[in-house]
Amino acid sequence: MVFSNHLQQFAGLPVTDFRHESQPVGDPAATAWRVRVGGRRDKRDFTEVFREFLDTVDTTRVTHLVTGWDEPEHDLVGLFTEAADRLPALRHLFVGDIVFEEYELSWIERCDLGPVLEIFPRLETLEVRGSENLRLGPVAAPALRRLRLESGGLPAQVVRDVCACDLPNLEHLDLWLGVGDYGGNATVADLAPILSGERFPALRHLGLEDSELADQMAMALAGAPVVARLESLSLALGTLTDAGAEALLAGQPLTHLSHLDLHHHFLSRPMMERIRRALPDVLLNLDDRQEPEDGDWFYVAASE
Incomplete structure (x- = not known):
């Protein structure tokens, strides 16, 4: 399967899961932090976990962030807006490190x-x-x-x-x-501005x-x-x-x-x-x- 495992590396840094039950140690800028809940069977609330991440880690030094499972009713853009001044160093962002055992790709x-x-505005990577x-x-x-x-x-x-x-x-x-069959209706014509080099x-x-x-x-x-x-x-x-x-x-x-x-x-x-x-x-x-x-x-x- 294409997505059988969660990311181990992202944008040159190892990925570390934020563990809400313990205080993280080490340099917050030395890892790509993954904030997630564990899929459909995990009853924790993503919004609460994300806010706890903000309150626990020195996020002013976080440069790499990976989100995992997040139900669509959780307003990810709203959470990011709320956290903008708490993540001034963020340069690399991966949205949705979700494996097939958690959810099908086409359902995300x-x-x-x-x-x-x-x-x-300083984001260099968006995946x-x-x-x-x-x-x-x-x-x-x-x-x-x-x-x-x-x-x-x-x-x-x-x-x-x-x-x-x-x-x-x-x-x-x-x-x-x-x-x-899963919504992929883009054609060569849609890609024309890229292919032309314009x-x-x-x-x-x-x-x-x-x-x-x-x-x-x-x-x-x-x-x-x-x-x-x-x-x-x-x-x-x-x-x-x-x-x-x-x-x-x-x-x-x-x-x-x-x-x-x-x-x-x-x-x-x-x-x-x-x-x-x-x-x-x-x-x-x-x-x-x-x-x-x-x-x-x-x-x-x-x-x-």
Whole structure:
């Protein structure tokens, strides 16, 4: 399973669970603090645990924060607004470190998280798991360098929200596009502002991942102007077949890339070898080769 374990590392720091029953020790800036309750069977209230975290840890020194299970009725944006002056050093935020035993990916409810980038204007990393009812602004966030949206089905409106954001220093963008059955209705056309290179002038990594349209994405990337300035590219976790790989190889050169991640794919072994020969100096990830089920069902790594 894609999410079988909680995060152990986040943005370069080890993750530490906030334990409400004991006073934490050590430097609050040396860890990524995870504030969570334990899923549907845990009767504690996330709001209470989060407020206790604020009252127990010297949060003025906290730079990395991970939230875990939080029921949608808990106003996460409201809690962050309330805590803004208590977290002046926050730079890296992960919303929703929830594993499959706690909740299905497609069931994780969100809201408009655009205000989070205004509440914490110095935020450099925002990673979000779950996309039901998700929106993202549009907002201006000059400090943001990394944006990652993990979803079993990313709505087209969220992709358009991202494209409408003013993110002049965004270097790393990962979008898990997912499948239509779980709300993933974004198309190549929705990604046009990114693919054209018009948005995000600092972008150096692009991930269009977990997509049932991986071949279409590959065909679009074959001629997309943004690719020429990327250092790494990912079509991982999706349904990439020989048709998409053929388009990539026939398109613009990819030899300038340092990394190309295609893991969890449906490529034939001869095509895998062709890619290796064509890109001998690129660090390739061709792991996790899949076979279609029943001969013609191609599946992404994470959907429901």
